[in-house]
Amino acid sequence: MVTAARKPETGTPTVYDVAERARVSIATVSRVYRSPDAVRAPTREKVLAAARELGYVPSGSARGLASRTTGILGLCFPDYTDPETDTPGDGDENAATLYADHIIRGMERAARSRGYALLIAASLRDGPTNLVATLAGHVDGFAVMSRTVDAKDLETVSRRMPVVTLAGPAELGHLDNVQVDNRDGQRELTRHLITDHGLTDLAFVGGPADSPDAEERFLGYQDACRDAGLPVPPEPTLRGALTRTAGREAARTLVAGGGPTPGLPQALLLANDQMAVGALEEFAAHGVRVPQDIAVTGFDGIPLGAMAHPPLTTVRQPSRRIGEEAVALLVDRIAAPQRDPRPVVLPVSLVLRASCGCAEPVPAPRRG
């Protein structure tokens, strides 16, 4: 056994220091951490003891370099939140933020259960170059939420490692993709209003035109109108940011007679729950009764909706599952890099509450 002559224990301890102290080779130290069972128990103990005394922590970088895998998965998500406000209290957090939180949760949990950690970074206007440079080099696979990374960078990165696109249409055809069935959900919800409640005078408040989710929902709305033989609007009745404030404004516009038709429509469908809650508040303030005077619906299934008055009818999307699916696809492709791209569309579910005219007039406590 030749313990190479090395500088005395200085700075952060390395395998060499541990090996020297435990009187074994560096290979054995390495083995103790990678496959403990491949080392005899007494040897292992010696090594572990030495490591403990030295305060040894294996270098992730060195491991990554030598093994060409890091045990890290990456996620790039959009950052819509206003940096100014630290407002867990006012409830006007952007829905996309909450949504991203759930996806982060889902990914983190799924990743961890498979032995991966999660590296995250929000994309900002300041150029994705930075982003890709920051993240891509450190991970074994990469999930990107819709519209957060430039297609070109995505292309480059995907040549080097598994990449899955999330929560939006597949931007690059050859990549795995996870999305929620926004269109189908909104179609079903609209159909419910038309068929089950017999409403025909509807209005849809869309999101920004560059929000793929919101646009898909509008398409579903159009589908339902078409299916029911109602006029199919080429554009949402109104548009707004996906915030509570924007929902309030939409309702106010309608109440003020600012809509396309003189009176209030029979139903107001909003592109997400945040907006819908805002609309509910505004209607209440103007004495407009929901659902008697107008039915209101949202989309997402956030907790706020269940607490609203009346409780909000909506479409629940499995946001956490998006993250879980992303990890599944990534891990799967790490194992089989050449398999065909797989697009996953997650089903959504209708949540019928009082705001559309369905039961449950009072939020009855469910016994635990």
Add this chain to the structure above:
Amino acid sequence: MVTAARKPETGTPTVYDVAERARVSIATVSRVYRSPDAVRAPTREKVLAAARELGYVPSGSARGLASRTTGILGLCFPDYTDPETDTPGDGDENAATLYADHIIRGMERAARSRGYALLIAASLRDGPTNLVATLAGHVDGFAVMSRTVDAKDLETVSRRMPVVTLAGPAELGHLDNVQVDNRDGQRELTRHLITDHGLTDLAFVGGPADSPDAEERFLGYQDACRDAGLPVPPEPTLRGALTRTAGREAARTLVAGGGPTPGLPQALLLANDQMAVGALEEFAAHGVRVPQDIAVTGFDGIPLGAMAHPPLTTVRQPSRRIGEEAVALLVDRIAAPQRDPRPVVLPVSLVLRASCGCAEPVPAPRRG
């Protein structure tokens, strides 16, 4: 210029491939990515072009190994959520989960603005060894939320890199620590009830005894009782998990006469908002009027509280700022490893709403 004989472009491109193609040395390629200004523009362009054509992405591991810094900050947070439920809709998500989400947000944002990415992993019962091994080796600094990492591991890691403890008492005295003034907040809130509303028959529903935050809040409650000359209870009137369900159960117990005194107390203070919202629901179901029959308060300042009926009086904590402070401390210590440990206590603020008897009987829409 000697372009070393290397295997032809195979697998993922490296600096060597880019250097060869751009007819420069690897050192120049490296410079282009680290300090572009140190390279003449034409040279830089050549390199960038070659990199683009090759689909080159710098290896984070190699950079990390060579430079001994990764540009990554780590966060370890507790995972309380029930893996079974994918329930963005039912609103009974654990408060700690939401709380952690905010901290993650805050850290991510602050980290990114300083050029760092964030590596996250929830701690589970399955042993922190894994955690430390997974994360610590990859980061330049490490934030850990209270009770997620074994003190021993923390000790080891902190010998190797900056570590800050979060959202709880400083577990290791020599580390930076960020916490919120739970005690002071609960004291103030309790004082408000006693002094401003003249209530003297109070009950406090605590969290699990192993939740430092909840315990601090109880201490604040005791302080206020002491200050007001009221009897100081040695223990919370009731205890429960920090969930809505637990809050409901607490209220039910009280309504059923299960409390220490026969009737309902004048005020019920709960250790967090989730519980308080549950209590509000249960009281409503039993026809107990809030605040007329009993005042109710929470702690945290979650959006749900503002939507509750009546809107919940609470203490708002700057959860996002915790994450921001953590990053500030970490970055600061990376720059000055030897500076003295700095404990940061973030102030909280009272949010007075209707559930304690303060104004705002109806959630009046605030004009945006």
Add this chain to the structure above:
DNA sequence: TTGAAAGCGCTAACAC
């Protein structure tokens, strides 16, 4: 401004 050469700390063959 650019190049050459020496590691960074580890894993992976392979030998013993």
Add this chain to the structure above:
DNA sequence: GTGTTAGCGCTTTCAA
């Protein structure tokens, strides 16, 4: 079961 020996792909002096 354990040791030897090459790298992994970059950054970093130091020269030129």
